[in-house]
Amino acid sequence: MAHITATAVTGKNVWDGGTSPMGASYGKLMMWFFLLSDAFTFSGLLITYGLVRSSHQAYEGLVSTFTFSTEYWPVPEKVFEAVPFLHGYELPLVFVGIMTFILIMSSVTMVLAVEAGHRMDRRAVEKWMLWTIIGGATFLACQAWEWTHFIVGTDSPTIVKDFVNGQWITKEVYGANLKINQYGPQPFADFFFFITGFHGFHVFSGVMLNFLIYYNTVTGVYERRGHYEMVEKVGLYWHFVDLVWVFVFTFFYLV
Amino acid sequence: MAHHAHEPQVTVLPPDKAKIKKLWTIALYLLIITGIEFLIAFLVPHEYKQLRVWVFVALTIVKAAYIVGEFMHLRYEVKVLFWSILIPIIFIVWMLVAFVYEGIKMPVFQ
Numbered sequence: 001m002a003h004i005t006a007t008a009v010t011g012k013n014v015w016d017g018g019t020s021p022m023g024a025s026y027g028k029l030m031m032w033f034f035l036l037s038d039a040f041t042f043s044g045l046l047i048t049y050g051l052v053r054s055s056h057q058a059y060e061g062l063v064s065t066f067t068f069s070t071e072y073w074p075v076p077e078k079v080f081e082a083v084p085f086l087h088g089y090e091l092p093l094v095f096v097g098i099m100t101f102i103l104i105m106s107s108v109t110m111v112l113a114v115e116a117g118h119r120m121d122r123r124a125v126e127k128w129m130l131w132t133i134i135g136g137a138t139f140l141a142c143q144a145w146e147w148t149h150f151i152v153g154t155d156s157p158t159i160v161k162d163f164v165n166g167q168w169i170t171k172e173v174y175g176a177n178l179k180i181n182q183y184g185p186q187p188f189a190d191f192f193f194f195i196t197g198f199h200g201f202h203v204f205s206g207v208m209l210n211f212l213i214y215y216n217t218v219t220g221v222y223e224r225r226g227h228y229e230m231v232e233k234v235g236l237y238w239h240f241v242d243l244v245w246v247f248v249f250t251f252f253y254l255v
Numbered sequence: 256m257a258h259h260a261h262e263p264q265v266t267v268l269p270p271d272k273a274k275i276k277k278l279w280t281i282a283l284y285l286l287i288i289t290g291i292e293f294l295i296a297f298l299v300p301h302e303y304k305q306l307r308v309w310v311f312v313a314l315t316i317v318k319a320a321y322i323v324g325e326f327m328h329l330r331y332e333v334k335v336l337f338w339s340i341l342i343p344i345i346f347i348v349w350m351l352v353a354f355v356y357e358g359i360k361m362p363v364f365q
Contacts, residue, residue: 105282107326120269246319250315
């Protein structure tokens with residue numbers, strides 16, 4: 001039975017082999033360095049958003065009188081103010097707040113599953129993994145709603161100037177996709193789809209991995225193996241997804 | 256190899272009450288900080304744009320530190336691992352500074 005508990009050894013011969021200088025198993029280290037590279041990928045997306053946004057005209061007037069226009073970058077809280085079942089109410093950022101709450105809670109249940117794994121408590125691991133999966137799936141459902149609302153648009157259209165067949169025309173635009181955008185300049189919609197989409201895909205992969213871990217726990221794979229280190233590794237990934245959301249929340253929705 | 260015939264004897268340790276309490280406390284901190292961000296978003300007028308942005312960035316870094324340090328356990332790892340993860344982040348900071356600076360200097364495009 002290959003048992004891969006890594007122990008930290010201090011001393012001058014730590015890098016000579018036979019010990020784990022970083023006090024972590026190969027798999028866990030590789031997860032850490034994968035996450036570091038993934039952090040660079042997300043930074044690339046968010047920083048490009050910052051670059052493009054700061055090169056566009058900012059909205060100068062009062063926030064209370066803000067209207068959508070392709071002339072300036074929108075105020076995010078004016079774009080994201082819809083909540084399911086509450087059509088017609090202006091509730092800025094409330095739904096994003098609920099999504100943040102869900103993701104933070106699922107991060108806590110994940111870390112509790114890791115804690116239970118350290119104690120070889122199979123039942124507790126099962127319980128907390130299931131909560132984590134539910135949290136992740138709920139988040140994905142919220143995001144599906146948010147995307148639908150963003151794509152379909154508001155009740156009243158935005159008048160957008162467009163260059164068609166060699167002449168400028170004006171048209172009414174509802175919602176947004178990669179070609180049209182009622183909320184502001186086109187890159188705003190493009191970045192919304194790319195950044196939240198890339199994060200959402202990470203959440204989706206995370207839910208798949210969490211389910212795999214849950215399945216293996218239920219079938220007793222880790223109990224026979226003698227340790228629950230896989231829960232820890234997938235846990236690192238799941239916390240990273242939460243971490244990225246914290247940054248997306250600030251730089252896309254708040255600032 | 257795997258013992259399918261007879262399940263191994265597993266000793267289940269009792270829950271570490273102190274540790275679990277600490278984890279819930281950190282979750283509470285994260286939620287409180289998010290709540291503060293909400294309050295700032297609606298109570299501090301948009302005229303104070305610079306102030307708002309810097310406070311948001313600072314609070315985000317505090318939240319990130321809690322998630323990476325406590326939930327991902329990085330604070331308690333060996334120093335070599337800790338710094339191997341943190342030092343490369345310098346490049347992200349530089350990328351942020353350089354790109355946003357470029358963006359401000361770029362001609363406005365419509």
